[in-house]
Amino acid sequence: MSEKLLGGLTPTRFLAEYWQKQPLLIRGAVTDFPELMDLPRLTELAQRDDVESRLIECRNGRWHLEHGPFEARRFKRLPDSDWTLLVQNVNQLVPHIADLLYRFDFLPFYRLDDLMISYAPPGGSVGPHYDSYDVFLLQVGGRKRWQISSDDAGNFVEDAPIRVLKDFNPEQEWVLEHGDMLYLPPKYAHHGVALDPGMTYSIGFRAPKAQEIAGKFLDFLQDELALDGMYADPGRTPCTEPGRIDAGFVRQIGDMLRRIDWNDDTVARFVGQYFTEPKAHVFFEGADEPLEFDAFAAAVAAHGVALDLKTQLLYDDARLYINGEELDAAPPAHATLRQLADRRALPPGEYDDDVLEALYTCYDYGYLHPVQV
Numbered sequence: 001m002s003e004k005l006l007g008g009l010t011p012t013r014f015l016a017e018y019w020q021k022q023p024l025l026i027r028g029a030v031t032d033f034p035e036l037m038d039l040p041r042l043t044e045l046a047q048r049d050d051v052e053s054r055l056i057e058c059r060n061g062r063w064h065l066e067h068g069p070f071e072a073r074r075f076k077r078l079p080d081s082d083w084t085l086l087v088q089n090v091n092q093l094v095p096h097i098a099d100l101l102y103r104f105d106f107l108p109f110y111r112l113d114d115l116m117i118s119y120a121p122p123g124g125s126v127g128p129h130y131d132s133y134d135v136f137l138l139q140v141g142g143r144k145r146w147q148i149s150s151d152d153a154g155n156f157v158e159d160a161p162i163r164v165l166k167d168f169n170p171e172q173e174w175v176l177e178h179g180d181m182l183y184l185p186p187k188y189a190h191h192g193v194a195l196d197p198g199m200t201y202s203i204g205f206r207a208p209k210a211q212e213i214a215g216k217f218l219d220f221l222q223d224e225l226a227l228d229g230m231y232a233d234p235g236r237t238p239c240t241e242p243g244r245i246d247a248g249f250v251r252q253i254g255d256m257l258r259r260i261d262w263n264d265d266t267v268a269r270f271v272g273q274y275f276t277e278p279k280a281h282v283f284f285e286g287a288d289e290p291l292e293f294d295a296f297a298a299a300v301a302a303h304g305v306a307l308d309l310k311t312q313l314l315y316d317d318a319r320l321y322i323n324g325e326e327l328d329a330a331p332p333a334h335a336t337l338r339q340l341a342d343r344r345a346l347p348p349g350e351y352d353d354d355v356l357e358a359l360y361t362c363y364d365y366g367y368l369h370p371v372q373v
Contacts, residue, residue, distance in 0.1 A: 005029055005181075011106035020134060020185045023148055025174055029181035030138060034096045037140070037199060042119055043075050045087050050281055052088035056126050056162060063127065065161035081123035084194075091115040092282070092310045097201075102344060104136070104203060109341075110275040110314055113206040120144075120194035127157075127164035128191035133207040136183050137190075139176040142198020146182055147173045149189040165189060206275075213274070220270045227259055265318075272321030276312040284310065284323070284366035291370075296363060297356050299370035305359055306345040311367045313341040322367055329358035345371070 006014045007026035018024045046053035046068045053068030059082070066074075075085075091098040091114055101115040113133070117140075118126070128147075137146070147170035157164045168191060175195065176182060184190055186207065192200065231252070239246075278284075291299060307313055313322045315338050320327040329337055333354035340346050348371075351359070362368045 005103055015106075018183060018185075022185065023172070023188060024183040025176075026181045026183070028179050030100070030179050033140070033179075034099070037090075037094070037097070037117060039085075039119055039197075042085060042087055042117060042199075043070070043072070045090065045093060046070050046085060047072060050283070051093065052281060054086045055083065056086070057083040058125065058127070063157070063160045063162055063164060081121050082125075084118050084120040084124040084126055086116060086118040086126070088116050089114045089279070090117045095309065098309050100201070101203060105342075107205070109312065110271075111205050111207075113204040116202040116204065118200045118202065119198070120200075121197045122194055124194040125192060126162060127160075128168035128189060129163050129165055130187045130189045131184070131204070133186055134184070134205040136181055136203040137176070137192070138181040138201040138203065139178060140199040140201055141178055142194060142196035143175050143177050144192050144194050144198060144200060145173065145175050147191045148182075148184065151189060216274050217267075217270055220273070221260070221262065221266075224262070224266060225260065227256070229256075231256070268316050269319065269326065272314055272316060272319060272326065273324050276314050276321045277324035278310060278312070282310050284308065286364055286366045287369075290364065293356075293360055296360050296370065297351075300346070300348070300356065300359065301350050302348055303371040303373050304346050304348040305340070305363075305368055306371050307340065307368045308366060311362075313337075313344075313367075315341050322362060323365075327358065328361070330354040333358050340368075 003010055005026075007024070007029060009018075009024075014024070045051050046055075047070055049069045051068065053070065055066040055068070055070065055074070057064045057078075091101040097115055097117075101112060102109075104112060147168075149169055149171045151169060151171075155166045157166050168189060170191065174182070178198075182190075233249075233252075311323055313320065313327075315321065315334070320329060320334065320337050320341070327337070332352070336346065336351060336355045337358060346359075359368065363370075
């Protein structure tokens with residue numbers, strides 16, 4: 001599957017020669033779409049308040065941006081050209097889109113971010129820009145002209161509501177048709193313009209900034225710290241400058257702070273929780289009429305179980321993490337639960353009580369479901 005997706009390249013060769021190094025155009029990357037999204041379905045998603053969506057127009061040379069949710073009548077007022085509708089995280093909403101995203105399993109799931117779908121009539125574009133992360137741009141229906149450049153000068157149009165490069169000098173150009181895909185490394189400038197009505201499926205990869213990771217880690221440490229004692233100064237002598245922060249006080253506070261410590265295990269637990277944390281708009285709900293444990297076990301035995309489309313399940317050598325939390329599971333269950341993390345589903349079968357108890361806990365939170373037939 002990966003070699004066809006990568007134009008005949010093995011994942012090893014793609015990662016060695018192209019990943020984060022140079023662009024790659026892949027003709028006919030995907031030809032076996034199980035079904036296709038259409039504009040009415042995409043606009044329905046853009047009307048939901050639990051979905052991130054945007055509408056970008058270029059009118060008289062000026063860019064305009066609107067954020068969803070939208071009302072249905074908004075789409076009836078759009079012109080025949082020069083606009084783009086973008087809907088984020090469609091993989092969390094539509095099963096066959098999630099299946100497409102997870103074809104990229106030659107990369108770890110903690111790097112996968114989402115699959116965004118954009119629809120544009122002729123002339124639709126979001127302007128020349130660059131992303132700070134790797135992206136695969138898959139054309140679905142219609143044709144789109146892509147121009148790219150290795151120049152990421154970052155000279156953006158002032159006062160524009162979106163990041164559009166003021167100076168863009170394309171170095172290469174292609175027209176992508178249905179099923180064609182373009183891979184771009186981070187900060188590779190690109191400009192896509194629809195020639196026909198069609199969609200672009202953008203497979204983006206998570207690349208948090210060091211500053212963000214550091215801030216989240218410090219938040220994580222707040223719940224980990226257990227420093228004893230408190231500030232004290234029994235040897236204090238009278239001062240003549242009561243407004244001064246003296247150097248001795250600073251050293252003493254510094255000594256207290258230097259007691260903050262962490263090790264590889266602390267970082268591993270942070271990574272597991274941070275990279276499975278759902279986005280702010282994501283919520284989980286258990287079944288309206290949840291199955292009792294025995295009925296759930298019977299359903300799993302008969303039909304298997306699958307992770308919810310919004311669920312992220314990851315693991316390391318010692319633990320499992322699901323949706324921002326450490327999964328409390330007996331060690332004998334870990335091997336099977338790792339299989340669930342890798343495949344996002346378990347086949348029908350009889351599983352031991354340790355596995356079933358962990359699965360049932362996740363089911364109760366809405367993190368996974370018995371497969372429906």
